[in-house]
Amino acid sequence: AEAAEAAVAQPEQPAAEAVPAPEQLAAAPEAPVVAETPQQPQPEPAPAAEQPAAEPAAAQPAEPVAVAETGAPVQAEPQPQPAETVARPAEEPAAAEAPADQPEQAPNPAPAEAQADEAGSAEQPAAEQPAAEPAAAEEPAAEGEGADLPVEPSPGEAAPGYADAEREAVLRVMRERRDIRNGFRTDPIPHEVLLRVLEAAHHAPSVGHSQPWDFVVIRSAETRRAMHELAQRQREAYAKSLPKGRAKQFKELKIEAILDTPVNIVVTADPTRGGRHTLGRHTQPQMAPYSSALAVENLWLAARAEGLGVGWVSFFDEREMVRELGLPEHLEVVAYLCVGYVDEFPDEPELAQAGWSQRRPLAWVVHEETYGRRALPGEAPHDLLSETVASIRPLDAKALGEAWERQKRMTKPAGALGMLEIISAQLAGLSRVSPPPIPEPAAVAIFAGDHGVHAQGVTPWPQEVTTQMVANFLGGGAVCNAFANQVGAEVCVIDVGVAGDLPATPGLLPRKVRPGTGDLTAGPAMTREEAVAAIEVGIETARDLVAAGNKALLTGEMGIANTTVSAALISVFTGADPSEVTGRGTGINDETHARKVDVVRRALELHQPDPADPIGVLAAIGGLEHAAIVGMILGGASLRTPVILDGVSAGAAALVARAIAPESLSACIAGHRSAEPGHVAALNKLGLRPLVDLDLRLGEGTGALLALPLVQSAARAMHEVATFDSAGVTEK
Ligand SMILES: Cc1cc2nc3c(=O)[nH]c(=O)nc-3n(C[C@H](O)[C@H](O)[C@H](O)COP(=O)(O)O)c2cc1C
Structure with missing residues (x-):
């Protein structure tokens, strides 16, 4: 594993020469970035979401979680809207800080910390659930508890279900129903067949038995051509709204077969059917179209x-x-x-086969009694954090070894791609395939939160700038938007703790755990429960973005005063003095900088945070966005998806993530080195070498976005560069 660690975490070694043999890779399992032992079963390369939930394992006992808001679905694309005015700082930024002169990279093998408790956890990544976070999690009910009404057995026999074969036929048709766009045949559909299908649709349940559907059967080529035209226009409009990384994928997708099928059926809902007093529709008018949708499902199955x-x-x-x-x-x-009749029914949804999306396991979506208490029937409830940690695994030794071998055979001098060879080997080990998939499409998740420590005067910027900048991200007017457009990534903004109110906007995930943290010089920043809730926001965001088809996750953050918090976290986990790791953030003058160092020092003296209790550290001196980035790293690692880290806040979060689950580092790529001294200290401690070094100190995921094409190029080279044998090039 030392070799494997060298392979990933000590990139300055001549790459190809340092290629570890898989046996070497498996030798020392204690380093944070270790290769999986060859003895371990090699699971399918398919990413996480396909697989059933891992067993809960108690690596980190997580607290019950209370979250202020439940969420909306992930919005793929921020809609342009006028950005709010962003307030200016109260004082002019000080002159640019001299570049930090820390060593570029101090190889720093992580301590041989205990690996995550693997008991009971399978190889597959953690079970996931919809984007919303738990509203409340309670202690699991003991056996028999919760049945507060006495239950007498009912008299007589229950009505029989179907015989095994019939039941299997019903379940089979549900499993094997597919949405079909490709491979239609021109064979006509006999009337009696279509009649049976429409009869089935007409047997659907409906609100107040209103049967609000009609079926318009269309066969004429002229009507179908007109409908095809309409759909084509909408397809183009949708394609234009996509980030470039997604649009490329979408171009290859067929989304309708209007002209390829002999019959088209329009299913309508009449919201007035049954008159004014339709039972049930009075309170919920949407029940009329829902009923028609059930008729569609019947039709589809038949x-x-x-x-x-x-x-x-x-x-x-x-x-x-x-x-x-x-x-x-x-x-x-x-x-x-x-x-229409088809050549075949695919086993998997066409969108999943195309890599557009992934199927979510059942365990992500079943909650016991209260939302957030995830449990399949008959299973004990499990919590998201411990389940995620338990499913994080080392890099796959076999794929890592294959990647190194391929690098040696590619038509270039061994090691000539330097750091990129290390990145591509890491991607192979992470994805368990060599060459690794090209990490595209990608999404940057910008977690936003406010900080009580702002009251200590650590920055000239008013606190409301956090809220205003979130509006700017959503309006498409920030630097992160420009960079995301350039590299074709999606921008996803998550309110994990902004002090102000944010109106619902496409692209914004409302996941506020609390409106800003407490002042860490006066008391804890948040409770342990809140720290866990914010981590879970990050895990769920990672899961949602990966299930939606993203192949790389980029961290971003927004929070006025958050470099103070990052400095405090980095000081705890690196042991460096606050004066060494506290930087000038947005560009503060000497006086404010001195105050900021003093604030960090006082916070550490007050809380005496223990790095062995990373959640305790987050609760005492962390930020909600830092905690969410921790979750993003853990979630990404559990889903074997690369996480490209941005600046100092991501560096601080990675230190926390490593303290929770050392192996999570194997999913991390340092996107850039920021001008903040604390970031250098964090990267050195983590043993990560940044890809880009441009004195950026902005945050918002900007450094990670700039690094994305480098990471993608590393993977692409593995696919497209010829080998000496295939190209007939003589080796030296
Ligand atoms: C309400 C609804 C609308 C859909 N619209 C489209 C569509 O416009 N184009 C398309 O290709 N598929 C469409 N689909 C099909 C889904 O993409 C498909 O159901 C999903 O990928 C899962 O695949 P499966 O149905 O084969 O299990 C739609 C499905 C539903 C339920």
């Missing part, structure tokens, strides 16, 4: 049983469609379906 493929097309402006089809104006269109 069609599958007939060997008919169905493809749902939702690339329409609904009103435009109503007009084009000459439908009565009071109808809603619920579905436009393309139906």
